[in-house]
Amino acid sequence: MIKKYFLISIIFLCVLGCGHYSFYTRSNPHLKTVMIAEFDNDTEQYELPGLVSEYLTDAFIEDNRLDVQGDDADMDIRGTVRSYKRIVNAYDMQENPLEWKVTIVFQVEAKDMVRDEVIWQNNNLSHSALYGTGTAAEEEDGQGIELFSEEDAQKSIIYELCNVILSNTIEQW
Numbered sequence: 001m002i003k004k005y006f007l008i009s010i011i012f013l014c015v016l017g018c019g020h021y022s023f024y025t026r027s028n029p030h031l032k033t034v035m036i037a038e039f040d041n042d043t044e045q046y047e048l049p050g051l052v053s054e055y056l057t058d059a060f061i062e063d064n065r066l067d068v069q070g071d072d073a074d075m076d077i078r079g080t081v082r083s084y085k086r087i088v089n090a091y092d093m094q095e096n097p098l099e100w101k102v103t104i105v106f107q108v109e110a111k112d113m114v115r116d117e118v119i120w121q122n123n124n125l126s127h128s129a130l131y132g133t134g135t136a137a138e139e140e141d142g143q144g145i146e147l148f149s150e151e152d153a154q155k156s157i158i159y160e161l162c163n164v165i166l167s168n169t170i171e172q173w
Helices: 002-017 048-063 150-169
Strands: 033-036 075-091 097-112 117-132 136-138 144-146
Touching: 033 048, 048 075, 048 150, 075 117, 075 150, 097 150, 117 150
Parallel strands: 033 075
Antiparallel strands: 075 097, 097 117, 136 144
């Protein structure tokens, strides 16, 4: 009889306590807006800072936890595209390049402007992607996408960067 009540109690607690789990908590309720400054650029890839700003703005809008604002925001995200490398990663039988690897290094800082403190910072955040014949990357839904061009690889890296920034600035709350 006691085992029966104990088992029912455990099931009841699991249903109530374990039924809903969320990574999102609001330990920084004073942060309601975010400003995304265009990244500085230490490379010759002049389009990258604009792409980072565009993708990051879209990511925060889609996330919908903070309103994106031009200035006077509660949180400020700034960064620099520090380096850009493209190297041949694979050759075919005739020693022609078959696949390339792009690596971009970023410096990123997210600052709580209300409390005047750094929320998260990484001065050497590196992401890489391969592109070329037959190179595939994973999308969110698990489906592979072909990265045929250097531009595709750049966009894939920036998408990864946005996920890291969101994860380290909002998910940590």
